[in-house]
Amino acid sequence: MLSMEDNIFVIILTGEFIIGMLGNVYIGLVNWIDWIKKKKISSVDYILTSLAISRICLLCILILNGIIIVCYPDFHENDKLQAVINIFWTLTNYLSTWFATCLNVFYLLKIANFSHPLFLWLKRRIDRVIHWVLLGCLAISSLISLILATAPNYDFEFQKIINHKRNCTEMSHVSKSQYFSLLTLFNLLAIVPCAVSLISFFFLIVSLRRHIKQMKVSVTGCGDPSTEAHVGAMKTMTSFLFLLFVYYGASLLATFHYLMKESKLAVMLGEIIAILYPSGHSLILIIRNNKLRQASIRVLRFGRTVCMM
Template sequence: MFPVLRTIFLILSVMEFFVGMLGNVFIGLVNCSEWIKNQKISLVDFILTSLAISNVSQLFVILLGSLIITLFPGLLLTIKLAKPSTLIWRTTSHFTTWLAACLSIFYLLKIAHFSHCLFLWLKQRVNRVIPMILAFSLVFLVFDFLLLETFNDIFQNTASESNLTLVKRLYFKSQILLSLTFFFPVVLSLISLFFLFLSLVKHTRNLKLNFVCSRDFSTEAHERAMKMVTSVFLLIMVHFFSIQLTNWMFLVYPDNEFTKFFILPVYIFPSGHSFILILGSNKLRQRALKVLRHLKPLKRENPLALQIHLQESFQR
């Protein structure tokens, strides 16, 4: 890569990394401080904190990959580094997508209103349903590991034969199989969004039948949850297709100087996801606004006063 392009790529990667870290660390500090203070944590705060940790882990993995590809491109071609980096990447991506799906299901069970016995049964046991879904997702993670181990051995044997056409064909098949595990959390998010919409339509119809024209709390909760689930779903899709496109571009055009820039959209999900979570949570949004209001006058003070104030805000 030309020195100018390399520098631009590294600057953009570091900028996206720090933007994502800002939002995710904020979520983690707020929820963990309340957890320590109250000696307990709610289910939604646990999901948000886990998502923040998963996003931070994924940001570190992406940044490390960007640095290695730019500064030491030959390292990723070695089996000793390629296999563990792939496993770490799949692990962070797995928990991020499944936790996002669990958050969508949580909003569905907490906000939507249906009289079906199955929905009521799930609604009453939401604190058990979400952990069970996360535990069940580990089956897909094990399936991922087995597939990756199998295809790594096949790729290693095929690469020694220098058959590029066969390598591309095997890579395409491996991506199809690995995408199946990504398919399930996406479907769960879509189902949650669909039933949230049905519940909103039903609730709005009941308001009109009762001659209630004003918006109530339930309507606003439905709309807020739908916006969050829709935004997260779109980010997941952008994230998924960015990964597939990046992998394919590196396989087809490994020596192209502009190929590395396809990594930049991969940062969008772990970086932008945190700010969607902050905007979708009343507590996080109010705490963020409180911090921003106090930052303006503190800009004129010394950095030590600013640091002390931020620590006190998180402790409160």
């Protein structure tokens, strides 16, 4: 029998999952249909489709973990099951983060204006190498997951020791450093794509300032496509970075839940906050992308017409 807290958790998590799945499936479906019609796909659509697929998988892992926590707590304490979930979470999580980072770098190369030879070289070749870049992200994510699969689950061992301790005095004699797991280290490695996105954001700001000086208009000026493109890309990057930092904070909260008094509540809170990232950012991408936004308007109009019939 589920408690009130468990029911609230399941309702919120299910709602976030449905919204996230609808958004990511919509992105993939629109780009796939456009690909079939035109017999080709643009680089940005290719990145968005790859990102949507990775987030669909990530959402499935998050909802599965949430259901196990509430409905099958005994299974959640199984070290083998936890290891499998951690491996697939690491794979989908890194894929999602790296693909989103590729999208930010793509925006930078396509929108920013710099005369540096390296920047111009990357700008000319990004469309031709984007497939290899995404395959490289897949290879890196798979390698990290493979390393995690062969490593012992020290976090689980430490959790079992804590569960057998009776009081805080006994807890003080437990060394936490020896149980520092590779999963925690891999969480910290996410700093790399975060740093790349931050650098891209910084260069976009520099490019926008230079453009404004050249055009001799204010930031709020209208009728300048380049300025609007800069500002739009910066808004998308800002939302991504904010949601990503919140997501990793929630993930660390869920990872180290056994160090807290209300461990189950900490896990549930971490899961609810974490799932906002793959769901919320995908909705923002739909709003910021002109093709996806126009397609959503047509779908809403069609749905309204059907309801009125």
